Amino acid sequence: xxxxxxxxxxxxxxxxxxxxxxxxxxxxxxxxxxxxxxxxxxxxxxxxxxxxxxxxxxxxxxxxxxxxxxxxxxxxxxxxxxxxxxxxxxxxxxxxxxxxxxxxxxxxxxxxxxxxxxxxxxxxxxxxxxxxxxxxxxxxxxxxxxxxxxxxxxxxxxxxxxxxxxxxxxxxxxxxxxxxxxxxxxxxxxxxxxxxxxxxxxxxxxxxxxxxxxxxxxxxxxxxxxxxxxxxxxxxxxxxxxxxxxxxxxxxxxxxxxxxxxxxxxxxxxxxxxxxxxxxxxxxxxxxxxxxxxxxxxxxxxxxxxxxxxxxxxxxxxxxxxxxxxxxxxxxxxxxxxxxxxxxxxxxxxxxxxxxxxxxxxxxxxxxxxxxxxxxxxxxxxxxxxxxxxxxxxxxxxxxxxxxxxxxxxxxxxxxxxxxxxx
Numbered sequence: 001x002x003x004x005x006x007x008x009x010x011x012x013x014x015x016x017x018x019x020x021x022x023x024x025x026x027x028x029x030x031x032x033x034x035x036x037x038x039x040x041x042x043x044x045x046x047x048x049x050x051x052x053x054x055x056x057x058x059x060x061x062x063x064x065x066x067x068x069x070x071x072x073x074x075x076x077x078x079x080x081x082x083x084x085x086x087x088x089x090x091x092x093x094x095x096x097x098x099x100x101x102x103x104x105x106x107x108x109x110x111x112x113x114x115x116x117x118x119x120x121x122x123x124x125x126x127x128x129x130x131x132x133x134x135x136x137x138x139x140x141x142x143x144x145x146x147x148x149x150x151x152x153x154x155x156x157x158x159x160x161x162x163x164x165x166x167x168x169x170x171x172x173x174x175x176x177x178x179x180x181x182x183x184x185x186x187x188x189x190x191x192x193x194x195x196x197x198x199x200x201x202x203x204x205x206x207x208x209x210x211x212x213x214x215x216x217x218x219x220x221x222x223x224x225x226x227x228x229x230x231x232x233x234x235x236x237x238x239x240x241x242x243x244x245x246x247x248x249x250x251x252x253x254x255x256x257x258x259x260x261x262x263x264x265x266x267x268x269x270x271x272x273x274x275x276x277x278x279x280x281x282x283x284x285x286x287x288x289x290x291x292x293x294x295x296x297x298x299x300x301x302x303x304x305x306x307x308x309x310x311x312x313x314x315x316x317x318x319x320x321x322x323x324x325x326x327x328x329x330x331x332x333x334x335x336x337x338x339x340x341x342x343x344x345x346x347x348x349x350x351x352x353x354x355x356x357x358x359x360x361x362x363x364x365x366x367x368x369x370x371x372x373x374x375x376x377x378x379x380x381x382x383x384x385x386x387x388x389x390x391x392x393x394x395x396x397x398x399x400x401x402x403x404x405x406x407x408x409x410x411x412x413x414x415x416x417x418x419x420x421x422x423x
Contacts, residue, residue, distance in 0.1 A: 070307030080308025160209035
């Protein structure tokens with residue numbers, strides 16, 4: 001018999017997944033409720049000593065523990081506290097997912113992914129409703145791109161991470177690799193899956209998040225090649241998806257503002273000796289931040305500069321080296337590996353690498369293609385963004401990572417568990 005508390009917890013997890021692309025500010029309240037309900041269970045008190053000794057749990061919470069330690073040798077205590085508050089998801093989600101694995105409804109956690117995809121689709125609808133009146137009046141196509149289009153909900157980069165994962169979930173379902181969205185591969189279900197995939201792919205390109213689009217292209221190519229090798233699709237389908245990718249890319253690059261963003265990124269890497277550091281363009285800012293971070297890491301490689309002093313130390317370095325635009329914008333490293341290394345020293349970098357090692361290990365143990373691709377995209381996203389300093393980023397990462405570590409069923413057992421519950 002399913003307990004009411006199990007139903008309540010399960011419903012809250014569904015709500016969190018739905019809200020991730022829409023309104024992360026409302027999620028902390030739901031997290032607090034889940035912590036509260038966890039302590040209403042006798043099993044929590046019985047197993048509380050086990051969680052403290054659980055290696056997986058300890059690996060997941062290590063970045064947060066290092067944030068706490070870094071507070072004590074930070075000069076900027078106020079910023080340190082803000083970072084700790086934003087990073088609290090890194091300990092709360094592992095805690096509540098550790099106990100959620102005993103929930104009677106945990107085997108139905110595919111509904112978490114359904115809710116997440118529904119949230120991404122709804123975010124796209126909301127953005128169109130929001131921008132349509134102004135677009136109809138001005139006919140300015142720039143309103144349909146980047147910040148002008150997405151900022152009603154969140155920044156284009158952070159929203160693009162949500163859209164990217166939703167696209168991968170849908171495509172894996174469409175190609176028959178999983179049954180998360182639709183259990184039966186009927187013609188109508190395939191049509192719906194393809195339409196969702198195509199529409200959300202357009203959504204992703206509208207956000208013009210350069211790094212995410214590059215990750216998207218590599219991820220989609222990998223998935224369709226994998227599906228072809230596994231004989232889930234035939235050669236014509238493979239060719240069709242390649243043609244669609246090429247078409248989307250060419251169409252996007254035909255838009256002047258999009259072309260300029262990618263051209264600037266390419267110029268920074270090809271002609272980095274000729275960079276104008278006074279130019280506040282995103283690729284220039286990122287290059288300045290990465291260069292400064294690496295130089296500061298050499299001086300603070302063991303323990304880092306502290307949880308609250310990363311931006312202050314970078315600003316000092318920008319000023320000393322005349323990186324005018326980066327100093328004016330107080331630019332972050334835009335790389336979580338570098339930020340963790342700079343903040344907590346070599347231990348910070350190791351803590352991130354251990355999490356990805358754990359994710360890979362769990363994905364291989366459970367033979368989950370979805371978990372593999374979650375790990376794949378997050379490894380690359382960490383290379384282009386500071387995920388742990390923004391609520392959108394840290395909640396998103398901590399939620400799904402904790403799920404994949406503690407609750408995601410193996411590919412073989414998931415079907416059997418579901419059938420047993422039905423009987």
